[in-house]
Amino acid sequence: MRRLILLITVLKLLIVLPFSAEAYEVLILQSSRAPAYDEALRGVRSVHRFSERLLVLSDYQDVDLFRIVREDRPLLIVALGDKAYAAARKVREVSVLVLMAPNYRGDTGGHPSLTGVELYLPPERYLTVFRSMKLRRIGIVGSPVKSGHYIHSAQQMAARYGVEPVIREVSSPREVSVQLDSLRDKVDALWLLPDDTAVTRETTNAYFLFSMQQQVPVVAFSAAYLQSGAAVAIEVNRFDIGRQAGEILTSILEGTGMTDHPPKLPRKTTIKINQTVLRRMKLPSEIALKIWESR
Amino acid sequence: MNILNRLKRFRYSFRSRIFIAFTVLTFLIAISFMAIAINNEVINYRARADEKAQLLASTLANTIKLPLFSGDQTTLEQLAREMLDVYQVARISISDHDNKVLVDLISGHAPAVKHSITSATVPVLASSSTPTVDAALSGVPPTTPSPFGSVRVSIDTSELKQSINSTILKTSVIILLFWLAFLAVTYPVLKQITKSFVTLTHGLDAMMTGTFSLRIAVESNDEAGRATQAVNRLAETLEERDAENRTLQAELLNAMRVEMQEEKSKMMAKMIQTNRMTSLGLLISSMAHNINTPNGAIKLASHYIQRSWKDLIPILEGVAKDEGDFQVGGLQFSQAKQELASAAEGICRNAERVERVIQDLRAYNVGERNELASGISVNQAVEGALTIVRAHGSQTQVMITHHLSPHLPTITGNKNQLEQVLVNLLLNAMQATPDDGAGVTITTLHKPAENKVQVIVTDEGTGLPELVTQNLFEPFISTRVDKGGSGLGLYISNFIITEHKGTISFGSRHPRGTIVTVHLPVMPANAS
Numbered sequence: 124m125r126r127l128i129l130l131i132t133v134l135k136l137l138i139v140l141p142f143s144a145e146a147y148e149v150l151i152l153q154s155s156r157a158p159a160y161d162e163a164l165r166g167v168r169s170v171h172r173f174s175e176r177l178l179v180l181s182d183y184q185d186v187d188l189f190r191i192v193r194e195d196r197p198l199l200i201v202a203l204g205d206k207a208y209a210a211a212r213k214v215r216e217v218s219v220l221v222l223m224a225p226n227y228r229g230d231t232g233g234h235p236s237l238t239g240v241e242l243y244l245p246p247e248r249y250l251t252v253f254r255s256m257k258l259r260r261i262g263i264v265g266s267p268v269k270s271g272h273y274i275h276s277a278q279q280m281a282a283r284y285g286v287e288p289v290i291r292e293v294s295s296p297r298e299v300s301v302q303l304d305s306l307r308d309k310v311d312a313l314w315l316l317p318d319d320t321a322v323t324r325e326t327t328n329a330y331f332l333f334s335m336q337q338q339v340p341v342v343a344f345s346a347a348y349l350q351s352g353a354a355v356a357i358e359v360n361r362f363d364i365g366r367q368a369g370e371i372l373t374s375i376l377e378g379t380g381m382t383d384h385p386p387k388l389p390r391k392t393t394i395k396i397n398q399t400v401l402r403r404m405k406l407p408s409e410i411a412l413k414i415w416e417s418r
Numbered sequence: 419m420n421i422l423n424r425l426k427r428f429r430y431s432f433r434s435r436i437f438i439a440f441t442v443l444t445f446l447i448a449i450s451f452m453a454i455a456i457n458n459e460v461i462n463y464r465a466r467a468d469e470k471a472q473l474l475a476s477t478l479a480n481t482i483k484l485p486l487f488s489g490d491q492t493t494l495e496q497l498a499r500e501m502l503d504v505y506q507v508a509r510i511s512i513s514d515h516d517n518k519v520l521v522d523l524i525s526g527h528a529p530a531v532k533h534s535i536t537s538a539t540v541p542v543l544a545s546s547s548t549p550t551v552d553a554a555l556s557g558v559p560p561t562t563p564s565p566f567g568s569v570r571v572s573i574d575t576s577e578l579k580q581s582i583n584s585t586i587l588k589t590s591v592i593i594l595l596f597w598l599a600f601l602a603v604t605y606p607v608l609k610q611i612t613k614s615f616v617t618l619t620h621g622l623d624a625m626m627t628g629t630f631s632l633r634i635a636v637e638s639n640d641e642a643g644r645a646t647q648a649v650n651r652l653a654e655t656l657e658e659r660d661a662e663n664r665t666l667q668a669e670l671l672n673a674m675r676v677e678m679q680e681e682k683s684k685m686m687a688k689m690i691q692t693n694r695m696t697s698l699g700l701l702i703s704s705m706a707h708n709i710n711t712p713n714g715a716i717k718l719a720s721h722y723i724q725r726s727w728k729d730l731i732p733i734l735e736g737v738a739k740d741e742g743d744f745q746v747g748g749l750q751f752s753q754a755k756q757e758l759a760s761a762a763e764g765i766c767r768n769a770e771r772v773e774r775v776i777q778d779l780r781a782y783n784v785g786e787r788n789e790l791a792s793g794i795s796v797n798q799a800v801e802g803a804l805t806i807v808r809a810h811g812s813q814t815q816v817m818i819t820h821h822l823s824p825h826l827p828t829i830t831g832n833k834n835q836l837e838q839v840l841v842n843l844l845l846n847a848m849q850a851t852p853d854d855g856a857g858v859t860i861t862t863l864h865k866p867a868e869n870k871v872q873v874i875v876t877d878e879g880t881g882l883p884e885l886v887t888q889n890l891f892e893p894f895i896s897t898r899v900d901k902g903g904s905g906l907g908l909y910i911s912n913f914i915i916t917e918h919k920g921t922i923s924f925g926s927r928h929p930r931g932t933i934v935t936v937h938l939p940v941m942p943a944n945a946s
Contacts, residue, residue, distance in 0.1 A: 242555045242556070325483065327545070328544075
């Protein structure tokens with residue numbers, strides 16, 4: 124008798140388990156396996172507990188996302204990275220929450236229910252730094268298509284921070300060298316924008332060569348440029364971006380509409396400096412503390 | 419001729435061979451080192467040229483990153499010309515990502531020969547440590563950048579030949595000097611090392627001429643020195659052996675001389691014995707003739723007496739009957755008539771016996787009849803032999819027993835020769851038998867299965883020692899040479915039996931006696 128009961132229980136489990144495995148709330152779509160995505164995802168999970176399925180796109184040659192969504196019926200897709208953002212944007216029937224995607228600039232891209240957290244810090248963060256470093260003329264090289272709105276915002280706020288932006292527009296990376304040449308003796312610092320037209324692997328050296336020749340510091344948007352010669356880097360806090368996304372996710376799972384959640388900018392930043400460069404530029408190394416105080 | 423001999427000696431000299439081997443070996447080693455050094459020089463030079471081209475190309479690729487990316491032709495040309503001034507740079511070529519040549523400058527010193535150029539092409543890449551905007555923002559590790567142009571730097575390597583020639587010259591001089599220095603040092607060392615060996619060789623040469631009294635000087639305690647000591651000991655031993663040999667040879671010659679003398683004496687004794695036997699034969703012949711004549715008369719007389727007595731008995735019996743018994747020769751007639759008849763018969767029988775002995779003696783002495791005849795009775799031959807042996811007179815105390823088979827078939831042979839064999843065997847047996855009452859037995863047998871007749875002579879002597887058994891049928895070998903033995907008896911006996919297709923064998927029962935067996939085949943006369 125006991126054996127019969129045990130057999131029935133096992134059969135039940137075998138029947139029920141597949142359904143329970145497929146029934147989840149959130150489909151996490153990750154571009155690739157990278158520590159940065161894991162950090163952000165930890166932030167998301169730290170806010171709310173939810174059932175999920177993780178799908179790393181780089182693990183597959185081709186993913187039929189439509190079929191997965193149609194079969195699994197998740198309540199929400201969380202897209203991490205540009206590839207995941209581009210894939211999730213095409214799935215119209217499920218809400219999409221985007222984070223860690225440089226190409227996400229707050230627009231929905233025609234998706235009926237898409238929001239997220241941008242990777243771009245508000246211009247005032249940078250302006251604060253320039254002010255505290257007593258740098259007035261700031262050279263900015265950017266593409267009007269990709270960074271026009273951001274540059275315009277910075278221009279509007281600059282006067283309040285005592286900063287004078289000197290703007291050079293480029294439509295191709297090959298123009299960067301020439302435009303940088305035109306900034307000789309006209310700027311006190313360079314502002315490296317997260318613009319993949321103005322800042323490429325090939326042109327990055329031009330900024331730092333200019334910085335070295337003109338003895339002007341480069342303020343970058345990522346600490347990855349510190350080793351190349353940037354003096355200061357203002358970075359987003361990826362864990363906090365995850366938390367911001369987690370808060371939106373929680374709210375959506377609790378029933379609020381997507382329209383109640385407009386795109387958000389990162390809340391927290393981390394400032395990192397290259398002391399060697401600062402010393403060469405004859406800028407005080409305790410600038411970081413001043414920047415921190417002036418936040 | 420003298421020079422030729424010297425050259426020959428030098429060629430076959432151990433020292434010169436070692437020296438030549440050293441010389442050739444060191445020369446080959448030196449040449450090998452030179453080849454290795456030159457090969458190494460060439461490889462190093464080419465590697466340095468490759469490295470230099472690679473290094474210059476890499477340097478230029480790093481320098482022209484920005485002008486190449488932004489298409490700044492002027493700056494590219496300027497940087498390329500600066501590089502072209504570097505020593506040995508023959509040509510510089512800069513291409514963009516579409517392999518379109520943007521700059522191609524050739525030095526005025528560029529060699530015309532294409533083989534004298536080493537080139538290196540380096541892609542122009544963005545720094546791999548610099549991230550893209552996306553990577554910098556998302557924290558994803560940067561990927562390997564793709565090249566957006568290339569730099570090709572060609573190096574003039576025409577100096578390689580000069581470098582090789584210079585290396586060959588330098589190494590040749592160094593190696594020649596090293597070689598000469600090596601040989602200059604090696605020869606005296608070699609001379610010193612092989613000194614003991616050369617001394618040994620010279621000593622051996624002297625010894626080869628037979629001068630074993632020479633002692634070679636021991637120069638060192640090495641292998642050659644130890645070999646010299648061994649050779650000296652060997653020479654000493656040889657010298658001793660030589661002296662011993664000479665002594666032994668002299669002794670041997672002396673012994674041989676003595677032995678020959680003894681042999682000569684023995685031979686002379688035998689010759690004397692033979693001569694004596696011949697004389698004895700003549701004497702016997704003479705005696706036989708002298709005895710035979712009176713014996714014939716005795717025999718005739720005895721027959722006459724017998725016949726006369728036979729005729730007289732009836733007369734005398736009538737007389738005795740008429741007149742009574744009377745005396746004849748001191749005996750009563752009744753006794754005398756029998757005794758006289760017996761005496762006459764005895765005279766006749768003994769005369770016949772004397773006649774037979776004489777006849778046998780003559781036959782034995784003559785012995786000239788060698789023809790084989792059928793119907794020869796072996797038993798008769800045995801009896802004949804016994805008659806002779808008994809007449810021999812010596813060893814009369816030895817008892818001879820004979821067991822003759824009554825059904826013995828006759829054989830084909832020579833009776834006289836067979837008697838001679840049997841006499842020899844019986845005499846040998848009697849001579850071997852001690853004087854203590856022991857006897858000799860002669861037996862005849864018929865072996866139907868083998869179709870042979872056997873004559874067995876046994877004695878109760880001490881038997882035959884093994885050494886004697888091995889040489890029984892050898893001529894002139896006798897254990898009784900000192901007692902007049904000729905050593906020919908068994909030799910002749912064996913010859914006779916072999917002539918009769920038979921065999922003679924000795925079975926020693928040492929020390930209890932000897933058995934001699936003679937096998938004679940029973941065969942018809944025509945078979946022989």
